[in-house]
């Protein structure tokens with residue numbers, strides 16, 4: 090089994106591998122079989138404050154470098170990750186569970202943000218503004234915001250980190266990262282490769298631990314931390330917003346989703362099935378942009394349902410490193426229970442299971458890829474983010490009803506729809522309340538596009554030319570008379 094030469098188990102602060110002060114550790118488990126992969130340092134508030142201080146001390150020298158000098162460090166980091174794609178992918182699949190093909194893709198996706206922002210950092214232009222007043226000259230410059238705290242989720246243990254750390258470092262900021270306790274190994278090996286790339290001590294720090302509240306308290310309460318970038322649930326995002334208020338931190342929030350996937354009567358149904366497999370079942374339904382509700386127009390509902398159920402029934406689930414599977418396990422028992430509760434509620438209110446519907450009786454947290462018909466908008470599964478491999482099909486009659494159903498939740502991250510009528514495409518794309526729309530496409534994420542949501546799905550955008558702006562401040566310079 091090709092794995093990294095070494096699995097890093099200690100936190101990474103000021104360029105050094107370090108234990109918790111009390112030497113405590115916690116187990117990281119393989120969700121495919123429950124086996125312990127490694128015991129990782131279990132840090133708390135005190136050690137987090139040390140990491141913040143390391144980032145503070147490293148900031149002046151890092152931000153003094155030119156953007157091109159920082160870019161060269163990032164390019165070296167990018168190359169080291171690409172060279173290690175296979176071992177990094179295998180480690181990611183081991184701790185998160187996703188199929189190896191998806192992990193390989195995530196390593197490339199995560200690295201693409203480093204490659205992208207290595208260039209974007211050189212384009213953080215200021216401006217010269219014609220003065221309305223005589224004797225004055227008006228300019229602006231862009232400056233790094235300073236020490237950044239990043240908190241990331243378990244579902245993309247590599248890419249959610251680089252989508253924050255790459256623009257932050259490119260802008261001249263330094264970072265303290267708290268990865269998800271379920272998947273710290275991918276974060277730690279990214280730190281090891283950053284060190285190997287020569288990124289100076291204290292610029293990128295990783296604090297591992299299970300006490301998210303204590304670590305988060307240190308990150309949100311410290312006045313040294315000028316920005317918090319969070320990816321995770323809407324519930325936690327709201328808590329962190331409140332905690333950051335006392336120090337008026339700049340925030341980026343990438344939160345929960347509840348994406349509608351609309352199939353109109355003029356859709357290419359085979360293309361819609363292909364798109365639904367990607368948008369619904371990628372990472373076993375554990376992505377923030379997963380289709381959470383499939384809205385299908387009445388006249389094509391039965392045909393689409395059968396086509397989708399037939400395709401879903403062919404998806405094979407299993408341990409990523411033991412075969413070529415298309416579905417991995419869910420992250421833990423609670424995730425399995427939530428999926429089961431959504432299915433049970435739907436069935437109690439009249440929905441039918443076309444395929445799947447049960448956990449796999451295996452050591453790990455596997456759940457059968459599932460298609461439900463007869464789902465209505467008042468069921469739990471239509472209103473909560475399921476975060477699992479279940480496609481609930483809701484029937485609609487008119488375009489107006491589809492848009493009303495699509496927009497009825499508090500989320501506004503992604504949406505998808507299939508239609509070949511250009512007038513309908515423009516109307517629906519403009520009417521959907523979300524940050525990102527897939528039109529006849531189920532795979533929308535890449536480094537060059539602005540990723541993010543509206544309503545209670547978050548603040549700001551990651552990736553694209555916009556992604557670096559959230560790590561910069563605009564300073565206005567007013568020059569008095571130089572004549």
Ligand SMILES: NC(=O)c1ccc[n+]([C@@H]2O[C@H](COP(=O)([O-])OP(=O)(O)OC[C@H]3O[C@@H](n4cnc5c(N)ncnc54)[C@H](O)[C@@H]3O)[C@@H](O)[C@H]2O)c1
Pocket residue numbers: 240241242243244245249267268269270301302304305306320321322323325326328342343344345346376377378474476502546547
């Ligand atoms: N919008 C996006 O880009 C995006 C991407 C991935 C996941 N998500 C969302 O994240 C959720 C799933 O991920 P999750 O289960 O890891 O989310 P989560 O909110 O439970 O945890 C996310 C991170 O926050 C930390 N955390 C939890 N409670 C905290 C607290 N009180 N203080 C400080 N940190 C705390 C966790 O340890 C983890 O590192 C889903 O809702 C999904 O939609 C959104």
Ligand SMILES: O=C[C@H](O)CS(=O)(=O)O
Pocket residue numbers: 244245375376377378534540
């Ligand atoms: O789960 C959230 C990720 O942002 C998904 S994606 O890979 O960026 O689409």
